[in-house]
Amino acid sequence: MDRAELVELLSPEGLRLLDSLPPYEAGADVVRTVSALRKAGHSPALVNAVLYQSRLRAKATAKFGDFASRMLFTEAGLEQATRLRVAALHAGRFVEAKLARVADVGCGIGGDAMAMAAMELTVTAIDIDEVTATVASFNLAPFPTASVLCADAAGVDPAEYDALWFDPARRTAGHGNTSRLTRAEDYSPHLDDVYALAERMPVGVKLGPGHDREQIPETAEAQWVSVDGKLVEMGLWFGALARPGIRRAALLLTRDGVAELTAPADSEDVPVGELGEYLYEPDGAIIRARLIGDLARSMDALMLSEGLAYLTSATLTETPFATAFRVVEVLPADEKKLRIALAERRIGTLEIKKRGVDVDPATLRTRLKLKGPESGTLVLTRAAGHKVALLVERV
Incomplete structure (x- = not known):
């Protein structure tokens, strides 16, 4: 939005027109809307400005809730x-x-x-x-x-x-x-x-x-x-x-x-332990703040592998600071064997999470040639430094 468009928008006519528009919907017939507004006598600059703001207000709802419908925005802002x-x-x-x-x-x-x-x-x-x-x-x-x-x-x-x-x-x-x-x-x-x-x-x-x-x-x-x-x-x-x-x-x-x-400072990591029945993925804020060690100690959990933000324990501890998964099965890490294992379990829909391994989940999902009515979550990571493939379910 440049200065000229803003001047058009801030006119009494511009603000009235903006507030009179129905809520913006993706996929709406913009050409028809533009045509109707132009037919009503509004200038091209004003039509462009109000439709731009209408789209931004809809997008801003995620940040500003109902307040967005009475605010103005720039895309960068x-x-x-x-x-x-x-x-x-x-x-x-x-x-x-x-x-x-x-x-x-x-x-x-x-x-x-x-x-x-x-x-x-x-x-x-x-x-x-x-x-x-x-x-x-x-x-x-x-x-x-x-x-x-x-x-x-x-x-x-x-x-x-x-x-x-x-x-x-x-x-x-x-x-x-x-x-x-x-x-x-x-x-x-x-x-x-x-x-x-x-x-x-x-x-x-x-x-x-x-x-x-x-x-x-x-x-x-x-x-x-x-x-x-x-x-x-x-x-x-x-x-x-x-x-x-x-x-x-x-x-x-x-x-x-x-x-x-x-x-008071970054927390020291806990030792690496054997894979338990539960796997925990700490929230990104915990990871960036380097408080994984403090979180692990509060849960009596251990690191799955040194330097990787996965924790594991034999028992379930509820916490808002991490997503908990129950380890259903350890599958082969080799891609060919993994494809066979998933086919045997009739898994056709697969969420793939990865950490510490060089893999593109979207490309791997295609190569796995998934078929079947079942769904699952696969975690590709390292346990004690070795690559593992874990079939898990969210707790």
């Missing part, structure tokens, strides 16, 4: 936007630390700033891009304690705020088909500048979950967050925003609630 449920936890940190004036630097479409304003923090949302800042202004309009600045992060005066929240741009410039930046030194603002500020005042930083752990400052609390099993971010917290004694945390948000495992 939505891609990097914090889920509202996670943003509320971010905002809660500032509330608990009694830090009332917050600058949201690199605010994007304003997701985190919305959560902060909803908790009655005085938040200044700042973005260098004019279109993005305008979209954030629209989304934050209902909140009296929120304001928006179109400015460079370098121009922010930290003395005007109690704390800073940074969501560095981790994608190439633009509003549409941007690509992810692979090098942290290309982020904007630069992380060295952010960390320098964190030595002087409370700072929170949102980064990708795969961010290089070697670049995490020793003074930061690093918290990895997963939502319904999907790893979504790593947050770094400094000063009053960091919890005493915690340097590693794995936070899981599920439909059943919230669970968190914390530690």
Whole structure:
């Protein structure tokens, strides 16, 4: 979306037209919709802008729920936007630390700033891009304690705020088909500048979950967050925003609630043991936080193989931090013998999970020539360093 399209969209006619559209549905007859809107007298630019927003609102429902139907987006902004449920936890940190004036630097479409304003923090949302800042202004309009600045992060005066929240741009410039930046030194603002500020005042930083752990400052609390099993971010917290004694945390948000495992440092792995009746796959947040050892000790479980994120035990322990599987059978790891074994069991539908082996599940599934009415889950991994094929079922 460029500036001209945004001007069309923000006109009274544009907003009325956008809100009058039925919910976007993939596969709908877009040509017919465009034709009907043009016949009604709307300009091509306006029609393009409202249909673009309608599609983004539908996509944004996964992050913003019902709020998405009253928000505006850019494609790049939505891609990097914090889920509202996670943003509320971010905002809660500032509330608990009694830090009332917050600058949201690199605010994007304003997701985190919305959560902060909803908790009655005085938040200044700042973005260098004019279109993005305008979209954030629209989304934050209902909140009296929120304001928006179109400015460079370098121009922010930290003395005007109690704390800073940074969501560095981790994608190439633009509003549409941007690509992810692979090098942290290309982020904007630069992380060295952010960390320098964190030595002087409370700072929170949102980064990708795969961010290089070697670049995490020793003074930061690093918290990895997963939502319904999907790893979504790593947050770094400094000063009053960091919890005493915690340097590693794995936070899981599920439909059943919230669970968190914390530690003062990376945990030491437990020894490798023999394959038991149960196999456990830790949540991605546990893996990235390197808390597998602490999880294993809490479950009286052992590593299946050194350096691989699978645990095993003879007994079942319920935990929100790992998916449990019962080991039904150990099958031959050789592909030809494995194909025969699966055919004998009449398995025609197969979920393939792998870790520590060089295999493409989609290609292997084709080569296995599966036929039959049964379904199963196959885990290809290593046990005590040796390749194994495990037929399992979810507990």
